[in-house]
Amino acid sequence: MLSSNEIQLRDPFVMRHDVHECYYLYGSTDKNIWKGPATGFDVYRSSDLIQWEGPFPAFRPEPDFWSDTNYWAPEVHAYQGEYYMFATFKADGVCRGTQILRSAHPLGPFTVFSDGPVTPRDWECLDGTFYVDCHGKPWMVFCHEWVQILDGTVCAIPLSDRLDRAIGEPIVLFSATEAHWVEPVSGGTGGLGGTPKTGYVTDGPFLHRCLDGSLLMLWSSFRNRQYAQAIARSISGDILGPWVQKSDPLYESDGGHGMIFTTFDQQIMLALHTPNKTPNERPIFLKLIEEEGTLILEK
Numbered sequence: 001m002l003s004s005n006e007i008q009l010r011d012p013f014v015m016r017h018d019v020h021e022c023y024y025l026y027g028s029t030d031k032n033i034w035k036g037p038a039t040g041f042d043v044y045r046s047s048d049l050i051q052w053e054g055p056f057p058a059f060r061p062e063p064d065f066w067s068d069t070n071y072w073a074p075e076v077h078a079y080q081g082e083y084y085m086f087a088t089f090k091a092d093g094v095c096r097g098t099q100i101l102r103s104a105h106p107l108g109p110f111t112v113f114s115d116g117p118v119t120p121r122d123w124e125c126l127d128g129t130f131y132v133d134c135h136g137k138p139w140m141v142f143c144h145e146w147v148q149i150l151d152g153t154v155c156a157i158p159l160s161d162r163l164d165r166a167i168g169e170p171i172v173l174f175s176a177t178e179a180h181w182v183e184p185v186s187g188g189t190g191g192l193g194g195t196p197k198t199g200y201v202t203d204g205p206f207l208h209r210c211l212d213g214s215l216l217m218l219w220s221s222f223r224n225r226q227y228a229q230a231i232a233r234s235i236s237g238d239i240l241g242p243w244v245q246k247s248d249p250l251y252e253s254d255g256g257h258g259m260i261f262t263t264f265d266q267q268i269m270l271a272l273h274t275p276n277k278t279p280n281e282r283p284i285f286l287k288l289i290e291e292e293g294t295l296i297l298e299k
Contacts, residue, residue: 001051005282007044011073011127011204011257012271012283014049016264017106022047023261024106025271025283026058026074026085032278038071041087043107049263049285058108059085059101066116067091067099073204073257076106077130079138084163085110086128086140095121098128098142100163118159118166124148127257130163131156131207133239138163141173141217141239143202147187152176152202154219156239171240173217176200179230179245182221204257213237214293218270220256227276228252231295250295251286260288260295270297 009027016023022045029042042055059074061067067089074087085101097117101110119125124145131139138159146152153175158168176182177200186198203220210216215234220227228249234241251258255274262268268288273281287298 001053002044003051004049004284007052007283008279008281009283010273010278010281012273013073013075013259014261014269014271014285015076015078015106016261018264020106021264023049024076025052025054026076027273027283028072028074029055030071033070033072034278036069038067038069041071041074041085041110043076045107049269056107058103059087059110062112065112066094070096073127075129075259076110079130079163083110084113084130086130088126088128089117095124096145097121097123097125098140100128114164118157120170123170127204129205129207131239139239140166141205141207142170143205143219144170144172146176146185146199146201147197150197150199152200152221154202154205154217154243173239173241174232174243174245176202176221178243179221179232181223181228181230181248183223183225185222204259206259207239208260208295210290210293210295212290212293215239216295217243218250218258218260220258223249223252226252226254227256227274229256229258229270229272233294246294250297255284268295270295 013026025044040060043058044052044054070090072088090096097119100114102113103110128142144153155170157170206218229251231246232243258272270286
C-alpha cells in the first residue's frame with residue numbers, strides 16, 4: 001500500500017465506483033512525461049483516498065501504436081456499460097492529440113478504440129475531457145495548445161454516440177487571455193518552428209454541474225510563475241457558453257490540472273497535482289463547497 005505522497009503522478013483523475021466500493025486514481029504516471037519513450041498509464045485503487053493499492057498497468061501500447069512519447073492526462077469515464085479513457089499522445093512529426101481507449105473494467109487493460117486522435121490532426125491538442133449535454137449528446141472538451149497558437153484555447157467537439165470519432169468541427173469556447181490573471185510562459189516550439197515562444201497556457205479542462213444547475217469548468221494556467229487552478233462559468237448553463245472567468249484562481253500554490261469528484265459520504269473534492277515540477281508532483285485532495293453557483297475551498 002502507498003500513501004498519496006508516495007505516488008509520483010500528474011493530472012490526477014479519480015473515478016468513484018459504487019459497485020466496487022472504491023476509488024480509482026489515474027494520471028500521467030511515467031517517471032519523465034516530457035521526453036523519452038513512454039511506458040503507458042498506471043492506475044491505483046483505494047477505499048479511503050489515503051492508502052492506495054497498485055500501481056496496476058491500465059494501458060500499455062501495442063508495438064504498432066502510433067505514439068511513443070508524451071503519454072498525458074488519462075481520464076476514465078463510465079458510459080453505456082463500458083469504461084472509456086481519454087488520453088493525450090504524441091510522436092515525432094505528428095501533432096499531439098487526444099485518443100479514446102476502451103475497457104470492460106476500470107483497471108483495464110484499455111485498448112485503442114477511436115481511429116487515432118479525435119482532436120484535429122493538424123492541431124497541437126491535449127487534455128481531452130468528456131461531457132454529456134442536457135440533450136444526452138456526447139462532447140469532448142480539449143485544449144488547443146499555446147505552443148501552436150500562442151494564446152491557448154479551450155474547445156469543444158461533438159462525438160458520435162459510440163465515442164469512436166468526432167462528428168463535427170471544433171468550437172472555441174474561450175482563450176487563456178480572457179482570464180485577466182493569466183501570465184505568459186516561455187518554452188516549447190510546437191508547430192511554430194525551432195525557436196522557443198512566449199504564450200498563454202490552457203490546460204486540463206473538466207466540467208462540473210452544481211446542484212443549482214450552474215455549469216462550471218476547471219482549467220489551469222500560470223500566475224506568478226506558478227501553476228494555478230481556475231474556474232469558468234457558462235452563462236447559458238451548457239457547453240457552448242458563453243463562458244466567463246472567475247477573477248482569481250481557485251488554487252495558485254503551484255498546483256493544477258484538477259478534476260472534481262464526490263466521495264461516498266457526499267463530500268465534493270478537488271483532485272490536483274502539486275508541485276508542478278518533475279519528479280516531485282503528487283496528487284492531493286481538497287474539500288470543496290458549492291456556494292451561489294460556484295466552488296470555494298473549504299477552510
